[in-house]
Amino acid sequence: MSKHSIGWLGTGNMGAVMSGMLLDSGADVTVWNRTVSKTEPLVAKGAKVAGSVAELGANDIVFVMVSASADLIAVTKGEGGLLTAERRPKIIVDCSTVSAEASAEVRAAAEEAGVAFIASPISGNPHMVAEGRAAIVTSGPKATFDEVEGYLKVMAPTVVWAGPGEECRLVKICHNLLLGMITQALVEVTALAEKGGVTRAAFTSFINGSVLGSTFINHKSRAIVARDYTPTFNNKMLRKDYDLGLGAARTLEVPMPLSSMVHQLIQTAIGHGFAEEDYAALYEVEARAAGLPLRGEE
Template sequence: MNIGWIGTGVMGVSMCKHILKAGHKLRIYNRTVAKAQPVIEAGAEFVQPRELAENSDIVFLMLGYPKDVEEVVLGEHGILNHMKKGAVLVDHTTSSPELAERIFKAANEKGIESIDAPVSGGDIGAREGRLVVMCGGEQKALDRINDVLKVYSANVQLMGGPGLGQHTKMVNQIVLAGNMIGTVEGLLYGHKCGLSLEQLINTIKSGAANSTAWSVLGLRMVKGDFEPGFYVEHYIKDLSIAINEANRMNLSLPGLALVKQLYHALVAQGGARNGTQALLLALETLNNHKIR
């Protein structure tokens, strides 16, 4: 198939490589050309968004913020104005459910299918081709793209109509927030009382308290590895969307709000472009105690 991809960040690069390995023709665009270089070297063609849209059966987005999605899709030079009738637009960005619904409606009016399809699994899941894809839209559209999604995914689920893929990702991020603060506080407690943190992680991960935050990101924390598999600033964006949606539904989620504030403290300390595991740094500062 002729596939277009806009946004080759930390996860997008690996996902694009899987598509190329599967034998599809891939056109890509990224605002920073250097970040697209690994995909170009793997066989993709770098083109401008209009040409990409005009020549693609499926267009994938993997962008940073809802405002980026809105500009690329619905803006004055938006790709919906140039995509072929019958093409499919797939937005892997974690974005606003309300925006996903608007894009679905605008695409439908032009004879284009639209699916909001945020993913979970981080940089490792993208590299290993075992992402979870949470889709909102229509089954007929998902059936058309399912074979492509499967080249970098282990689990693809249609959660309901437009916007419900994004709502599912909000649940994912809410649960992750609890796992992240639990991991950080557990490691601080363990270090303070003299436990070997590597042994602690290996012991706990075989029990009921295990999570990816604990077994994968916890180990990165212990090693002082704060390189991004997912940027702090992007996670704050996700938590902001979740809190806005919770407010709209009159839900009180105090744990989510607390973790978001701690991530804001991390940004104030210069950690916006760290990986989410850098939450440890904010709590180390709060306690004047370092685990490394």
């Protein structure tokens, strides 16, 4: 892996883990976050802190991890953004989950500013990323991907180049649609077993030991058993991705009956007060509809 100075913009739950992994690998990393206190654990690992977004432009490569399309546009094209600063990075790598339209807008602005742009959304919650179980799908110029691939592999064992444009955005949105559908299927069958007298723990232990078991189902079933919805990815954020995915489906004329139904169930969970809770809280909607007593289990 070649040696570059690295900037990291956005040190929330996911960004902190990913930038921390780069620091642990020996990379020279400067970080910026709107809430400065969130950078303190990274400073303890050796990170420097930029005083502004524009200051990050002094680095060779700047990674971005923000919550939404508007945020990406703001920190790149907006006043004081990476692309409007006096000093600009050679490469911007955006690891956020945003729309293909926003990504294309930033890519065009980056090209005009003489900056290469790579889209690299990551799959996995912060715990899975820290455990080395993440996957990254990337698209953009192949030569630029080759230059940053080594850094991406520090953060995820699986790194896939999907094409020269915005292909990775659709891949990541499809991935998140599947997350919601699998979770809804899991809460439905768990509620059915529970209504028939089987504990959630017993049922999900069986599923996890069967051919259907997976890292994802194991993590979500633990949350459902305990009714612990500490967010790894909350319902409001999942709804955003469903909005993006169903919008892409309309554009491409692809019927999405299951996704459309799950979209409404996510909305129902938000309506019940679970907007900021993990999307495993879809169990709460199902359990209430099934008339189940709401109790935790060990």
